[in-house]
Amino acid sequence: MITIEIDSQSVTDAFNRLIQAGENMSPIMDAIGITIENNTRTRFESKTDPTGAPWAAWKPSTIKSYPKDGNKKLLDRYNDMLASLSHQADENSVSIGFGQPYAKYHEFGTSKMERRGMLTADPISGRLGVGDEEAITSILRNALQNAING
Numbered sequence: 001m002i003t004i005e006i007d008s009q010s011v012t013d014a015f016n017r018l019i020q021a022g023e024n025m026s027p028i029m030d031a032i033g034i035t036i037e038n039n040t041r042t043r044f045e046s047k048t049d050p051t052g053a054p055w056a057a058w059k060p061s062t063i064k065s066y067p068k069d070g071n072k073k074l075l076d077r078y079n080d081m082l083a084s085l086s087h088q089a090d091e092n093s094v095s096i097g098f099g100q101p102y103a104k105y106h107e108f109g110t111s112k113m114e115r116r117g118m119l120t121a122d123p124i125s126g127r128l129g130v131g132d133e134e135a136i137t138s139i140l141r142n143a144l145q146n147a148i149n150g
Contacts (some may be wrong), residue, residue, distance in 0.1 A: 005024045021147035028143045029094040035086030035135045036096045039119055044082050047074055049117035050129025056114035075106055075116055 021028075034144040039050075047055045056073055058066075084099030096105070096119060107123050109115030121129045128136070 013150065017150050018144065018147045021029055021143060024091060026089060026091050028047065028139060029091070030087075030145075031139050032096065032136050033096055035087045035131055035139060036094075036119070037087055038097040039129075039132055040085055040096075043118055044073075044076060048131055049115075050119070051117070051122045052129070052131075053117075061148035075118070088120075091119040 020083055043049065049055065058074065066072070067077065071079060073079070076082045081098055081100045085093055085097075086099065086102075087096040089095075098118075103118070105113060106116045107118055107120065115123075117123070121127045
């Protein structure tokens, strides 16, 4: 085997920037959180889940019992669920979710209520929608490219 050692400051610098970028992932995790929050807000406007499937319409019993002071928005009767959407990011992870405890019933569905996914394509497996996966991959790709290019 032939071994050739390369002494290239630009390559060494690129490796060092990549290593430094990997040491503090907080900005990347924050960017992921912001992006998924924005995608989720868009789903509330389009009334679709992360796969693009439309949310189930209200059942007649829901329409009949709907409070007069509600805003007539699917999944957000008083604007409190969407207002509770937030994320927290650190160097190792990002958590995205709703502050309202009833959000889980919409995300997972119940025996009496159809699932209306907001965050995941499949909450059991944790699978994301294709658009969310592509957005996260793009963030990571751009971060790596920026780190290499300096």
